[in-house]
Amino acid sequence: MSFSYYEVAQEHVWKGGFYLALCVYAFSCAQSSGSFLTWSAIVGVFMAICFFQELALLFQRRHLPPGRYGLPLIRELLWFVIGNKMDFFAERKKKWGAIFNVSIPFTATILSEQEDLQWLFQMERKGFIKISWPATVVATLGPNAIANVFGEQHRRLRAFFQPWFSPAFVENYLGVIDVTVQEELKEWATLSSSSTLSSDVFKLFALRLFFAASFGKVDEQMLITFHDDFKTWLDGFISITGTVRVPGTRFDQAMAARERILTTIDHLIDQFEKENPEGSDLAENTVLGRCVYASGEDGLCPDRSQLKDGLLNIIFAGHDTTTGAMGSAIYHLAHQSVARDALLEEINNLFSKSTGLDMEKLKSAPVLNAIIWETMRVDPPVLAGPRRTEQELVYKNFRFPMNSLIFYSISLAATDPNAYEHRPLEFDFRRFLPKDHKLYDPTIWNHKESRDIVDPAQGRANYPIFGGGSRICLGKHFALLELRVFLVRLFQNYELSVENGTKAWLPINTWNVNFQLLKKTT
Numbered sequence: 001m002s003f004s005y006y007e008v009a010q011e012h013v014w015k016g017g018f019y020l021a022l023c024v025y026a027f028s029c030a031q032s033s034g035s036f037l038t039w040s041a042i043v044g045v046f047m048a049i050c051f052f053q054e055l056a057l058l059f060q061r062r063h064l065p066p067g068r069y070g071l072p073l074i075r076e077l078l079w080f081v082i083g084n085k086m087d088f089f090a091e092r093k094k095k096w097g098a099i100f101n102v103s104i105p106f107t108a109t110i111l112s113e114q115e116d117l118q119w120l121f122q123m124e125r126k127g128f129i130k131i132s133w134p135a136t137v138v139a140t141l142g143p144n145a146i147a148n149v150f151g152e153q154h155r156r157l158r159a160f161f162q163p164w165f166s167p168a169f170v171e172n173y174l175g176v177i178d179v180t181v182q183e184e185l186k187e188w189a190t191l192s193s194s195s196t197l198s199s200d201v202f203k204l205f206a207l208r209l210f211f212a213a214s215f216g217k218v219d220e221q222m223l224i225t226f227h228d229d230f231k232t233w234l235d236g237f238i239s240i241t242g243t244v245r246v247p248g249t250r251f252d253q254a255m256a257a258r259e260r261i262l263t264t265i266d267h268l269i270d271q272f273e274k275e276n277p278e279g280s281d282l283a284e285n286t287v288l289g290r291c292v293y294a295s296g297e298d299g300l301c302p303d304r305s306q307l308k309d310g311l312l313n314i315i316f317a318g319h320d321t322t323t324g325a326m327g328s329a330i331y332h333l334a335h336q337s338v339a340r341d342a343l344l345e346e347i348n349n350l351f352s353k354s355t356g357l358d359m360e361k362l363k364s365a366p367v368l369n370a371i372i373w374e375t376m377r378v379d380p381p382v383l384a385g386p387r388r389t390e391q392e393l394v395y396k397n398f399r400f401p402m403n404s405l406i407f408y409s410i411s412l413a414a415t416d417p418n419a420y421e422h423r424p425l426e427f428d429f430r431r432f433l434p435k436d437h438k439l440y441d442p443t444i445w446n447h448k449e450s451r452d453i454v455d456p457a458q459g460r461a462n463y464p465i466f467g468g469g470s471r472i473c474l475g476k477h478f479a480l481l482e483l484r485v486f487l488v489r490l491f492q493n494y495e496l497s498v499e500n501g502t503k504a505w506l507p508i509n510t511w512n513v514n515f516q517l518l519k520k521t522t
């Protein structure tokens with residue numbers, strides 16, 4: 001019997017004993033009152049159910065991952081809701097080890113270390129584990145969304161979209177992203193002169209960037225309507241009516257917004273086709289141009305409804321994530337003067353204000369990239385990935401019955417002290433500097449090789465910010481391009497002052513900041 005099981009068993013023995021005692025007491029009260037149709041009898045029956053449940057759990061959990069079960073009905077929900085979400089998981093990891101169960105109130109297993117994530121990604125490739133979104137998310141994303149399809153259909157859909165987000169192809173978006181970023185910053189600086197901006201502006205900005213890269217231009221009126229619909233659509237992800245469309249509920253409104261969004265996308269595709277024939281510049285160099293005119297494997301292309309669901313999924317996946325990363329980056333840079341000064345020096349040395357940006361320099365700028373990697377390591381925009389077992393699996397002596405819910409924890413893996421020995425929870429961009437950089441500090445890595453093992457650019461499971469395996473982020477290179485251009489143009493041309501920052505854990509992990517931009521005079 002392992003230590004973990006002993007701890008788990010203790011919980012059920014204590015609680016079982018307590019429920020049994022209450023059950024006996026409640027029935028004896030009912031008996032002395034001479035009637036079994038009393039409140040004490042009802043409590044007695046409830047306590048008997050709780051007792052038998054504890055007894056069953058005592059045996060069932062023999063080979064399940066350890067963890068607390070909490071109170072009847074609500075389980076650990078209370079602790080999860082009132083406390084700091086990250087501490088909730090970190091404390092349980094400390095107590096139970098790298099693989100543990102939480103009950104909030106549904107029970108899920110958390111995998112938190114590199115090798116466990118690797119195992120999960122392998123099982124997913126073999127089809128033993130599948131992505132598992134709540135039913136409301138499945139419905140709002142749509143039946144043909146990349147995140148909703150599996151196996152061969154998923155592989156084909158990804159294969160179709162992937163080329164337009166490949167490292168080589170995203171270079172085509174550099175020009176339009178650069179222009180859009182510069183115009184946006186100019187606008188923010190004008191607005192900043194009269195009031196402080198909240199990082200909410202990043203949301204519209206992230207959409208604008210995507211539309212600019214997708215269509216080569218942005219229709220402002222359409223963008224604002226789209227942004228409002230998009231917000232209503234996102235709100236439907238969490239709804240008390242589930243997937244039942246009760247008029248006026250969040251889910252109902254979200255589905256109505258989804259229909260409007262798909263109509264808009266339909267209209268945009270028609271218009272794009274009319275204005276940009278095959279072979280034209282925008283047909284060749286935009287996401288939409290490639291999607292509309294390209295063919296997938298064996299000449300097969302997604303039909304219009306697959307294309308629309310695919311695009312909506314891509315917009316969704318890249319929206320709050322990019323927004324979150326921008327908010328967290330400016331928060332950390334406002335508080336880390338060494339990082340900020342090093343970034344300024346690097347930008348001044350590498351990039352000119354008056355010419356376009358060079359992709360190779362953006363990709364290899366050591367401080368810029370170290371800051372981006374470290375920002376997302378301490379504040380991963382996506383905290384975890386949900387999965388479900390398709391069959392019973394056994395891993396590290398733990399049994400995962402069929403249909404078990406598993407989350408691979410990006411935040412715990414990215415702050416795992418085994419991989420990140422030096423102050424794993426703190427922001428220190430020097431961690432990711434190349435060894436020959438003047439600010440590189442060898443004491444950050446206990447072993448000489450550790451820096452090579454943890455290489456964010458490789459996207460290994462020790463830096464799982466963009467997920468891993470067959471569902472690794474499709475837009476990783478696009479997101480990195482956006483972040484690099486944003487930070488270079490911001491610090492090159494403006495003084496940034498961040499007034500305060502509040503941490504938002506869910507649904508997306510970010511720092512919400514209030515900030516002002518002041519145009520540099522030199």
Ligand code: HEM
Nearest residue numbers: 147317318321322325381382385466467471473474475479
């Ligand atoms: C900093 C920004 C971003 C982060 C941190 C991020 C992170 C992630 C993560 C962790 C996953 C895997 C989810 C899972 O395993 O369940 C994922 C999937 C995905 N991402 Fe991103 N993402 C970012 C930006 C983007 C952008 C800009 C796009 C599109 C332009 C995008 C498109 C996608 C898509 C389509 C998927 C689903 C892939 C599939 O299911 O096969 N992401 N992303």
